[in-house]
Amino acid sequence: MSAAAAAPALAGRPGRGVGHALELRGLSKRYGSFTAVDAVSLGIERGQFLTLLGPSGSGKTTILMAIAGFVAPSEGAVLLDGRDITALPPERRDFGMVFQGYALFPHMTVAENVAFPLRVRRLSRAEREAKVRAALDLVQLDRFAERRPAQLSGGQQQRVALARALVFDPDLLLLDEPLSALDKKLRAELQDELKALHRRVGRTFVNVTHDQEEALSLSDQVAILNHGRLVQMGAPEALYERPRTRFVADFLGTSNFLRGQVEAAGGGEMQLRAGETRLRQAGGDLPPGATALLSLRPEKIALLGAGEAAANQVTGSIAAWAYLGAGFSLTVRTSDLGALRVALPAWRAPIAPSEGLPVRLGWAADAAVPVLEDGDAA
Amino acid sequence: MTGGHPAGPLARLLAWGTVLYLLLPITIVIPVSLTDRRYLSLPEEGLSLQHYARLFGSEAWLSAIGQSLWIALGATAVAVAAGTLCAIGCWRIGRRSSELVRVLMLLPLIIPGIVYAIGLYRWFGWLDLLDRVLGVTLAHGVTGIPYVVITVSTALAAFDPRLEQAARGMGASLGQTLRWVILPRIAPGIASGAIFAFIHSWDELVLVLFIASRRVLTLPRKIWDGINENLDPTMAAVAVLLILFTILLLALDGMLRARSGR
Numbered sequence: 187m188s189a190a191a192a193a194p195a196l197a198g199r200p201g202r203g204v205g206h207a208l209e210l211r212g213l214s215k216r217y218g219s220f221t222a223v224d225a226v227s228l229g230i231e232r233g234q235f236l237t238l239l240g241p242s243g244s245g246k247t248t249i250l251m252a253i254a255g256f257v258a259p260s261e262g263a264v265l266l267d268g269r270d271i272t273a274l275p276p277e278r279r280d281f282g283m284v285f286q287g288y289a290l291f292p293h294m295t296v297a298e299n300v301a302f303p304l305r306v307r308r309l310s311r312a313e314r315e316a317k318v319r320a321a322l323d324l325v326q327l328d329r330f331a332e333r334r335p336a337q338l339s340g341g342q343q344q345r346v347a348l349a350r351a352l353v354f355d356p357d358l359l360l361l362d363e364p365l366s367a368l369d370k371k372l373r374a375e376l377q378d379e380l381k382a383l384h385r386r387v388g389r390t391f392v393n394v395t396h397d398q399e400e401a402l403s404l405s406d407q408v409a410i411l412n413h414g415r416l417v418q419m420g421a422p423e424a425l426y427e428r429p430r431t432r433f434v435a436d437f438l439g440t441s442n443f444l445r446g447q448v449e450a451a452g453g454g455e456m457q458l459r460a461g462e463t464r465l466r467q468a469g470g471d472l473p474p475g476a477t478a479l480l481s482l483r484p485e486k487i488a489l490l491g492a493g494e495a496a497a498n499q500v501t502g503s504i505a506a507w508a509y510l511g512a513g514f515s516l517t518v519r520t521s522d523l524g525a526l527r528v529a530l531p532a533w534r535a536p537i538a539p540s541e542g543l544p545v546r547l548g549w550a551a552d553a554a555v556p557v558l559e560d561g562d563a564a
Numbered sequence: 565m566t567g568g569h570p571a572g573p574l575a576r577l578l579a580w581g582t583v584l585y586l587l588l589p590i591t592i593v594i595p596v597s598l599t600d601r602r603y604l605s606l607p608e609e610g611l612s613l614q615h616y617a618r619l620f621g622s623e624a625w626l627s628a629i630g631q632s633l634w635i636a637l638g639a640t641a642v643a644v645a646a647g648t649l650c651a652i653g654c655w656r657i658g659r660r661s662s663e664l665v666r667v668l669m670l671l672p673l674i675i676p677g678i679v680y681a682i683g684l685y686r687w688f689g690w691l692d693l694l695d696r697v698l699g700v701t702l703a704h705g706v707t708g709i710p711y712v713v714i715t716v717s718t719a720l721a722a723f724d725p726r727l728e729q730a731a732r733g734m735g736a737s738l739g740q741t742l743r744w745v746i747l748p749r750i751a752p753g754i755a756s757g758a759i760f761a762f763i764h765s766w767d768e769l770v771l772v773l774f775i776a777s778r779r780v781l782t783l784p785r786k787i788w789d790g791i792n793e794n795l796d797p798t799m800a801a802v803a804v805l806l807i808l809f810t811i812l813l814l815a816l817d818g819m820l821r822a823r824s825g826r
Contacts, residue, residue, distance in 0.1 A: 277735050285730055287724075
């Protein structure tokens with residue numbers, strides 16, 4: 187993921203592909219004895235949508251501010267197309283940015299807000315007007331040009347902030363929790379819009395969020411951060427299907443964690459033992475005697491009917507259940523594996539859940555993924 | 565305030581007493597300025613505007629008004645420029661040390677005027693600024709700084725620092741950010757500070773008594789001399805005009821605040 191590999195990445199991607207490649211090299215930021223960002227290295231290819239995802243205090247916003255130039259890193263470098271820009275002040279970086287809360291200028295109209303970066307760059311009035319109109323068209327706000335920000339709804343303000351950040355054709359668009367101030371329905375709507383906008387303008391976007399759904403649905407690449415460190419980076423489906431650590435599995439979606447002793451390994455499979463239960467697990471290369479930690483998604487566990495079999499089987503009884511419309515969420519108590527969360531499609535569910543009902547659960551050998559304990563991940 | 569207790573008779577009495585105490589000395593000059601006598605007194609047989617006529621016909625009074633006006637305008641310019649820059653600087657640095665600077669800037673307000681005047685007298689003697697318009701303008705300008713620092717700092721406290729970040733992130737230089745983003749947001753605070761700095765210079769007497777004698781004769785100084793030398797009712801007319809002018813300025817300030825509050 188070096189800057190040099192950036193150019194061919196455009197192949198097969200829609201959009202104009204005029205973005206720039208960004209690389210962070212060993213980026214650290216310390217405030218006194220507190221380390222906000224700890225030696226983070228990552229790269230994002232031209233035209234891609236990267237999301238920095240993590241809980242609050244994970245250092246994601248500090249990283250974004252270092253990319254923008256508002257935070258000077260204690261160590262490490264920020265590179266744009268291979269050029270070191272660490273020392274460049276924010277006003278000379280040519281990055282568009284959508285701030286948390288949007289930071290629209292309240293004393294200017296929507297059009298004046300969007301024209302601001304152009305005015306700074308001393309464009310002629312005619313050029314300015316044409317670009318502002320195009321930018322407002324892009325976010326479908328052309329009718330609101332003469333309004334003040336205070337007269338707009340949250341979603342409209344967010345779109346003005348986007349237009350303002352994109353109007354000067356920035357090298358990179360930075361988004362700091364752009365959707366967090368909006369209600370759930372509007373957020374979903376703007377998520378789709380943001381994704382479509384990214385396709386249309388084809389620029390490199392770097393987004394910061396703590397919302398895993400937003401990260402999964404928007405991004406080409408997601409970087410998961412915890413305690414200032416990069417835990418894992420990859421495409422959304424790769425992160426969801428093959429989490430490297432317990433934290434990633436837990437933070438992206440929900441997961442059951444199974445712990446077992448390795449009894450034998452070979453032929454691409456491990457035999458595990460948890461109490462009286464034997465488990466077959468694909469992949470993993472732990473030696474016999476080691477303890478394995480598996481992440482098993484609730485939707486990959488099936489309810490076995492009479493006579494049905496699976497690579498892994500366990501019996502238990504329903505301890506709690508909830509109806510969620512699209513499905514049931516069951517908590518099944520087992521003797522050897524503890525409580526397991528099971529997601530069951532509600533339509534034509536094989537059983538009518540009730541507390542205490544005995545059930546048999548099964549999953550394939552490749553349904554679960556071996557993960558590292560967070561302490562071992564570093 | 566609507567949910568509070570209604571005021572008792574004692575509280576009412578106290579409140580009205582205070583109001584009268586504040587207003588009576590001011591209002592007494594109004595009838596005095598309309599006296600039909602040739603000395604400082606209340607009107608006896610009728611009201612007369614002769615003293616107002618004398619005021620506007622008098623070279624000496626008009627020149628004092630003019631001089632006060634120019635000095636006040638100059639002092640306001642000095643105070644606004646220095647006070648605004650100081651407040652913005654302290655706000656941007658935002659450290660402990662800037663807190664110290666802010667307190668230092670308030671010194672002219674805290675130190676008794678007469679102490680300040682004695683010090684200034686020595687300094688201006690060395691700098692050859694005694695009894696000169698420039699000297700009085702500088703003295704009034706410097707002592708007007710606290711008013712501007714206070715009002716501009718208050719305006720800046722309400723300023724969202726992300727707006728500055730946003731401006732810089734979009735490529736604006738410090739100058740452009742200042743001109744297009746920060747100053748328009750804090751303009752009401754600056755105007756308010758300017759009005760107070762102007763009023764401060766307009767009615768300042770103690771400093772003038774020390775650092776000016778004959779060549780610089782401001783309006784308060786002329787009134788002071790008038791009281792000491794003769795009891796000309798023209799002074800009452802001047803006082804009434806001064807009061808009206810000040811009320812006008814305060815009303816302007818109130819209007820600006822009401823507008824920015826919207």
